[in-house]
Amino acid sequence: MTSPITARRLPDEADLAQGSIPAALEDETFAGPAPDSATDGEVIDPQGAMKPLVSPAASLLRFITCGSVDDGKSTLIGRLLFETNSVFDDQMEALKRDTKKFGTTGEDLDFALLVDGLSAEREQGITIDVAYRYFSTGNRAFIIADTPGHEQYTRNMATGASQAELAIILVDARKGILSQTRRHSFITSLVGIKSVIVAINKMDLVDYSEARFEEIKRGYQAILPTLGFTDVTFVPVSAKAGDNIVAPSPNTPWYRGETLLERLETVEPETFDAGAEPFRLPVQWVNRPNLDFRGFSGSIVGGKVARGDAIVALPSGGRSRVKGVFGPDGEVASAEAGEAVTITLTDEIDVSRGDVITAANAPTGVSRSFSGDLLWMANRPLIKGGRMIVKIGSAQTPATLSSLDGAIDIHSYETRPADALTMNEIGRVKLTAERPVVALPYGENRDLGAFILIDPVSNETVALGVVRTVGEPEAVAPEGHAENRSGLARLADLWLGEAARGGAEHRAEHRQAKIRARIAGSVLVGFLALIFQMPLLLVPVLALLDFLLRPFLAVAFGADRLPEERKLDPTVVDEGGGI
Amino acid sequence: MKHMTHLQRLEAESIFIIREAAASAENPVMLYSIGKDSAVMLHLAMKAFKPGKPPFPLLHVDTTWKFREMIEFRDRRAKELGLDLIVHTNQEGVRAGINPFASGSRVHTDVMKTEALKQALDKYKFDMAFGGARRDEEKSRAKERVFSLRTPEHRWDAKNQRPEPWRLFNTRKKKGESFRVFPLSNWTEQDVWHYIAIENIPVVPLYFAAPRPIIRRDGALIMKDDDRMELKPGESVETMMVRFRTLGCYPLTGAVESSAASLDDIIGEMRSSRVSERQGRVIDQDSGASMEEKKQEGYF
Ligand SMILES: Nc1nc2c(ncn2[C@@H]2O[C@H](COP(=O)(O)OP(=O)(O)OP(=O)(O)O)[C@@H](O)[C@H]2O)c(=O)[nH]1
Ligand SMILES: [Mg+2]
Numbered sequence: 001m002t003s004p005i006t007a008r009r010l011p012d013e014a015d016l017a018q019g020s021i022p023a024a025l026e027d028e029t030f031a032g033p034a035p036d037s038a039t040d041g042e043v044i045d046p047q048g049a050m051k052p053l054v055s056p057a058a059s060l061l062r063f064i065t066c067g068s069v070d071d072g073k074s075t076l077i078g079r080l081l082f083e084t085n086s087v088f089d090d091q092m093e094a095l096k097r098d099t100k101k102f103g104t105t106g107e108d109l110d111f112a113l114l115v116d117g118l119s120a121e122r123e124q125g126i127t128i129d130v131a132y133r134y135f136s137t138g139n140r141a142f143i144i145a146d147t148p149g150h151e152q153y154t155r156n157m158a159t160g161a162s163q164a165e166l167a168i169i170l171v172d173a174r175k176g177i178l179s180q181t182r183r184h185s186f187i188t189s190l191v192g193i194k195s196v197i198v199a200i201n202k203m204d205l206v207d208y209s210e211a212r213f214e215e216i217k218r219g220y221q222a223i224l225p226t227l228g229f230t231d232v233t234f235v236p237v238s239a240k241a242g243d244n245i246v247a248p249s250p251n252t253p254w255y256r257g258e259t260l261l262e263r264l265e266t267v268e269p270e271t272f273d274a275g276a277e278p279f280r281l282p283v284q285w286v287n288r289p290n291l292d293f294r295g296f297s298g299s300i301v302g303g304k305v306a307r308g309d310a311i312v313a314l315p316s317g318g319r320s321r322v323k324g325v326f327g328p329d330g331e332v333a334s335a336e337a338g339e340a341v342t343i344t345l346t347d348e349i350d351v352s353r354g355d356v357i358t359a360a361n362a363p364t365g366v367s368r369s370f371s372g373d374l375l376w377m378a379n380r381p382l383i384k385g386g387r388m389i390v391k392i393g394s395a396q397t398p399a400t401l402s403s404l405d406g407a408i409d410i411h412s413y414e415t416r417p418a419d420a421l422t423m424n425e426i427g428r429v430k431l432t433a434e435r436p437v438v439a440l441p442y443g444e445n446r447d448l449g450a451f452i453l454i455d456p457v458s459n460e461t462v463a464l465g466v467v468r469t470v471g472e473p474e475a476v477a478p479e480g481h482a483e484n485r486s487g488l489a490r491l492a493d494l495w496l497g498e499a500a501r502g503g504a505e506h507r508a509e510h511r512q513a514k515i516r517a518r519i520a521g522s523v524l525v526g527f528l529a530l531i532f533q534m535p536l537l538l539v540p541v542l543a544l545l546d547f548l549l550r551p552f553l554a555v556a557f558g559a560d561r562l563p564e565e566r567k568l569d570p571t572v573v574d575e576g577g578g579i
Numbered sequence: 580m581k582h583m584t585h586l587q588r589l590e591a592e593s594i595f596i597i598r599e600a601a602a603s604a605e606n607p608v609m610l611y612s613i614g615k616d617s618a619v620m621l622h623l624a625m626k627a628f629k630p631g632k633p634p635f636p637l638l639h640v641d642t643t644w645k646f647r648e649m650i651e652f653r654d655r656r657a658k659e660l661g662l663d664l665i666v667h668t669n670q671e672g673v674r675a676g677i678n679p680f681a682s683g684s685r686v687h688t689d690v691m692k693t694e695a696l697k698q699a700l701d702k703y704k705f706d707m708a709f710g711g712a713r714r715d716e717e718k719s720r721a722k723e724r725v726f727s728l729r730t731p732e733h734r735w736d737a738k739n740q741r742p743e744p745w746r747l748f749n750t751r752k753k754k755g756e757s758f759r760v761f762p763l764s765n766w767t768e769q770d771v772w773h774y775i776a777i778e779n780i781p782v783v784p785l786y787f788a789a790p791r792p793i794i795r796r797d798g799a800l801i802m803k804d805d806d807r808m809e810l811k812p813g814e815s816v817e818t819m820m821v822r823f824r825t826l827g828c829y830p831l832t833g834a835v836e837s838s839a840a841s842l843d844d845i846i847g848e849m850r851s852s853r854v855s856e857r858q859g860r861v862i863d864q865d866s867g868a869s870m871e872e873k874k875q876e877g878y879f
Contacts, residue, residue, distance in 0.1 A: 056584065056585055056586050056769075056770070056773040056774075056777070057584075057585040058584055058585065059582075059584070059585060060584075060585040060588050060589075114718070115718075115721075116718075117717075117718030117719045117720075117721050117722055118719060118722055118737055120737075120738065128738070129722045129737070129738075129740065130722070131718075131721045131722055132714045132721050132722075132764070132765065133714075133715070133721060134714070134715045134765070134767045136767075136769070140585075141585040141767075141770075143765055155742045156742065158742070158744060159742040159743055159744045162744035162745045163744070163745065163746075191744075284595070284598040284599055284602055285598045285601065285602045285628075287628060287630075287631055288631070289628075289630055289631030289632070290631075293630060293631075295630075297598055297627070297628075298595075298598070299591060299594075299595045326629065326630075328590060328591075328594060328626040328629075329626075330629070338583050338588065338591060339583070339591055340590075340591040340594035340595055340598075340627070342629070353602055377742060389751075391747050391749065392747075394599070394602075446745070447745070447746075450744070450745045450747060451747070452742075452744060452747045452749060454749050454751060459749070459751040459752060459753065460741065461741045461742050461743075461749045464742065464744040464745075464747075
């Protein structure tokens, strides 16, 4: 029996930098006795030499398989699971039974049936919806999304791709590059994947021909320039026979590159580095357990935040400083992109769900309009003037398609004019929202640059897209933080009360109105003084004093602030709506 | 960017999902099944709303056939964490005398679990229910969304699921519709145990090997947890060193012979195990697509 587990912690940056991961060391004890297999000699073990997993994986790779229908994506994933020892005996038994019933492979096991889990898929022998599968080897855990090749289900492929860091694009060696290969390659590039493995499959059916492999490789290289992938490898495989999946195949002596699994285990996918960006936190939840704590919770999507940092809340423009940063395990000095945090601020500024807290010196775009590329996913066509709800980050707002600038031709990758987008078409669009949207181009930020469109009536998700440019900016509060404003300016803020808050445009208007109202009030006081026959000299003095001092009375009695606005728009989900 | 381990990334993702769900629901609830996945999900919920408490109660659908140790554990945990716990039992089912022995696993599960769950959701008008299901558990679960929309009749339409690109969850729904949310979608059994070990999360002792009274029935090792389980001719009660990989109704949950008495042992054993955790569940094996069918009818 091994020692009981003592408190462990996840390895942090410093540990990794030193190359010593305490959790991993302690986890040596995980290699305890294995009663199941110790006594059972008949274990099926396709990968007997595979090293057992001794600790939680140090890294995670999310990838997809995509490509045209029947190119062998699901078979490849099934094979990968089998070869990495990730299929349990009872699942193998079920696979044998299923192969007899639904199999497309004759005597051999139909590995696609390990992955195609819906009854409709098994009956039709195709993938309809994304399957998420999991396996780990050595130090890396993998989350695979096996996507459907059928054009009708392109939206499911795009969904899988949006979450992936790498794509395996399959090509059937007999058929070569098809239009669906091109479409999937384009969507892969649209969602920003840079690392791609082109797996040329079914090599068994072309006699493992090097010439055929080279021919397809050249064909694919020809379309690469438009796609912007920066890391592309080509691997000849047979998903069915298992060539070059885990071990180098004797059937392809001419191929000297890595096997598919070797590539997956070693690749450092070129992903967008959100850590290099200025701080961005879309607020998901306002955490207010008691009167002394008001925290803003969300996952950081850019940069880093530390106690004392100056921030600005968008779209309102309210400024403050970070009082505290709380990670999953309590208060921390700082936190970075990827972490789920709660932060508190030194000032009571108005922040609610849907707002974005950003570094004070680098606010994002705030605009009612933006342009982008989208994949239309609904049965009915998308036309100009269409009204939908746009969701970016944690914010939702009604929006209109103000222009449709073209559709992408999947054969030439060029934009052609279009009056409408039909299902599975990709188009260039402009959207105008009812309220200012906090957004960034997708190339700058994955989270604030991605959106979905929702049909306001049926509630279906009808499009997914990426932001290209953020339109005319809405005025944001001028530079300068609440803290370093002069005493006089602070006094002026107090005098202005509610008119000193809110967006700049709104504020200017409000301020003018306030001053006009104050002047009218003073004139009235002067007028009354006249009527009551006060000394003539006193009239203007009285009026001036009234003009200057009365607002401070309002402050003293707390009547200068509006009560917190209740949002009645049904598209806005209020913080604490859950309580 | 800071390097985050696999488990740190999963933790952050789950907290994001839990917050998103709580923020967009009117009346959320966390289904608490007392198992290891529920333990992890609850632990993550506690983290998501610190220093506050999760803004939802726990709901346990009690079939009256759970292991006694589970019930003790449930009540103790809810008290320790200071959370509201709702326990619901399908009283009609109890009156009709439904039980796993006489009625069979299928009927028992339908009435005491699926029906009971719908009753409870309807009774309290919950519109968002967190569940600890994971995609790696079963092949139709691998197709499940994180936010799974259910009709007012609680049905799951596998062919009509909303795409969930990036992490832009569409949480809009019509009156009467509700969501099942699965914050642990991307966790595997291994991840769950590694996390339980690292975070010191309490779990029901039944997961650890101990001598227990076992009856061999239909190839499964069933623990005789109380007197309601009667011996059939030829059966006897043996004391065996066993543990459970999943927990449910005791007459329907097969034990595995094991000497794994610590988390280290469990993780070691799981790594070399050649059978999936659901193998011990009698209900999943009724028919090939049985999980998919059950889900369509409103099972979790
Ligand atoms: N000979 C041979 N057949 C293969 C190979 N890979 C896949 N197949 C067969 O090709 C057919 C389609 O395979 P799937 O894995 O279902 O294809 P897919 O790409 O997942 O199809 P969709 O998901 O529907 O787009 C099945 O009959 C497979 O057995 C291979 O390497 N060699
Ligand atoms: Mg497939």
